[in-house]
Amino acid sequence: MGRPRTLAEKIWEHHVVARPADSPAGTDDLLYIDLHLMHEVTSPQAFDGLRLTGRTVRRPDRTLAVEDHNVPTDTGELQDPVGRLQLETLRRNCAEHGIELYRMGHARQGIVHVIAPQLGLVQPGMTAVCGDSHTSTLGAFGALAFGIGTSDVEHVLATQTLSLPRPRTMAAEFTGSLPDDVTPKDLILALIARIGPGGAQGHLLEYRGAGLRTLSMEGRMTMCNMSIEAGARAGMFAPDEVTFAYLSGLPHAPSGRAWQDALAHWRSLPTDQGAVYDRTVTIDVSSLSPQVSWGTNPGQTVSVSGTVPSPEEFEDAGERAAAARALEYMGLTPGTALRDVAVDAVFVGSCTNGRLEDLRAAADVLHGRRLADGTRMLVVPGSAEVRLRAEEEGLDQVFKAAGAEWRLPGCSMCPGLNPDRARGQERVATTSNRNFEGRLGGRSRVHLVSPAVAAATAVAGRLATPKDLT
Ligand SMILES: CC(C)[C@H](C(=O)O)[C@@H](O)C(=O)O
Ligand code: SF4
8 A cells, every 4th residue: 555645646646657857847747638628719729830840639539629619609690700710710620630529509519518528528537638727627527627728739639648747736625514505606606705716726626525415416517617716727526426327328438347447446536545635625514605706706705695895804905905996897885785786687507507407406496487677698508418408308498488598508608709798887697607807798797606596686686596586
């Protein structure tokens, strides 16, 4: 028996191809990458780089591309010439290099971080990368998954490896028992509110503890998704029976004898007893309640039942200044009850909360109710498969009956890169993950919430939890 190791350390060490003696800080390892995912926004220059140096794609069979950020979610044509060019370029590059591409309209199309898990492509113990920061979502499977820049995309395309500094590890230990109205989105928002948007900087963050025992794979993905919003390099959950049950029978999951072999390996991955993390933060979930961001970073978050804070409440001068600026941008006054804040638009979707479980949570609240007058709502499934399953369950009917728009899969009203944008200074309650100035276009004001809070807010016309609805 060697020294006790964390989940992250085990995966890392399994993938070291070389320890280059000449790395800048002497701390880089060359890692083998099991899975490389791509989308239209961050791949064009990487292919250009390959072309310039006369190289080809090393493992097209371990590479998969999908159209997600720029796609229109209504049946209209994409008018934006930059967005269109990126899609056309991805199509050309994939055809040239023999890479599978799921185009809009394909049964497997959807947001990259939503489709990869559904296909069983991401498995415990793997390394997975994509030129997209929310690749951290895939850590829910006990994989080491992170976003990379465009030059790294080129490196992975050419070599199927990546040179990375050995990271530090961090544990977020959730204790206590989860109140029934607290969702995974509330958990991750509460964690970021506690440690700050840079609180896990440079670390591989493992979510653990009895407080997370009831989480499904979808819930774990929601939490891992926002690891990057806490500054972490990646987020992860140890694989367990919930993981194995989810993977079993998926198109790319192993089967037969290979499944048994895989299980034996996967069961060896969880962090050993006595393993030491570089940092640990503990959070008691028993006292948590539904959360909402009031500012322009995800750490500026409070309980929906709370009030807008005053900058004076922050000890740190930097945080004080950031709060003052955020309040001005958000058009909020300290002391206002969040429940009194009226919203113009609601978005349910994105790689944070665009999975079936999220749509069910929103539909549960909307069932038999109508949107408040003057509030618009977009419900956008994270993938074509989610859309199909939601329709089989009749969720689309619930959304439409309530007055919401039911759309085609894509990133939609999350990045401001397609026609689904906020209008002017619209105040939007969204289930996505980023709330910085202008994220949804214009001077829109964004409040990050769970699907249940988003739906309740659409009905109330102001920030609300399902329990606030009569
Ligand atoms: C376009 C892409 C590079 C970006 C990311 O990396 O996260 C996007 O997905 C986002 O959420 O802002
Ligand atoms: S849904 Fe939003 S956060 Fe997720 S990949 Fe698309 S743009 Fe990025």
